[in-house]
């Protein structure tokens with residue numbers, strides 16, 4: 001594509017923003033965060049929508065706002081309460097970062113939100129896209145919010161021939177998005193772009209005949225929509241294996257809280273073990289009634305439940321987690337510094353990654369039926 005600056009882009013695509021805004025005014029979805037410009041709910045919705053579809057995010061948003069109606073209530077909440085409301089939504093760093101950012105806003109800014117995107121970017125968990133979305137929607141700052149949907153739309157509108165994953169290409173597309181923003185209604189414009197990407201300019205089978213900006217779209221004019229965005233050949237996702245012992249008795253389960261520095265930081269899980277150790281439990285299964293773990297200081301009497309051993313695969317964006325679970329019925333209660341006994345009736349109060357819940361459901365321990 002020929003070299004071009006913001007001015008050329010603005011000239012070529014003049015009229016695009018008004019066509020887009022007219023369309024948005026007519027068809028926009030009625031979403032709970034769209035009836036306000038208050039930065040707190042806008043911020044919450046944008047964080048939820050970072051890695052979650054609108055339909056799934058709606059219920060979480062409403063529960064979150066009901067439980068933490070303002071930044072002060074979020075800042076003063078216990079981190080476990082925040083994770084509990086977030087449970088099932090995944091990417092838990094979002095909740096932890098929002099909690100930290102709320103405390104920062106309350107303690108260093110007396111509860112007042114920043115008004116400009118560059119200030120929002122200084123808060124935990126707020127990147128360029130989220131900062132631009134909040135600053136434009138709540139404060140009218142003309143900053144283009146550029147996420148994957150918007151990159152796709154702009155790459156088609158402008159027939160961008162570079163790989164969409166390439167940083168230089170993304171920067172170029174972001175500059176074009178910035179050149180196209182409506183300065184009169186930047187918040188609505190950003191939302192209209194997102195809506196166009198979500199409802200019309202779809203990754204597969206875009207609905208060009210319903211598109212309000214089709215007359216301006218280069219890819220459409222050339223009948224080359226299927227060629228954009230240009231995607232680099234895929235790398236295979238890395239597989240990560242994890243092994244767990246599920247220690248339980250008829251009243252509940254033992255859980256371990258993860259530390260920092262992992263995808264599930266501060267959440268609760270079963271007892272993680274090394275592969276060698278896990279495999280060793282399967283040797284001489286018939287007589288095995290006791291559990292001794294080299295890396296732990298305890299030896300337990302009880303019974304392995306080999307029939308209920310399960311492997312579950314859990315796909316993340318760049319990784320596949322292959323997780324093995326082996327239940328061990330330890331009969332009577334015991335104490336250990338690193339494990340917490342949780343009764344079955346209380347277990348839902350603990351933030352547990354969804355993959356562990358799937359396992360519990362699969363073997364009925366969740367429901368309280370231990371055998």
Ligand code: SF4
Pocket residue numbers: 153156157200201202206207208211212213214217219220225
């Ligand atoms: Fe996307 Fe088609 Fe609209 Fe172009 S005309 S922006 S490809 S939906």
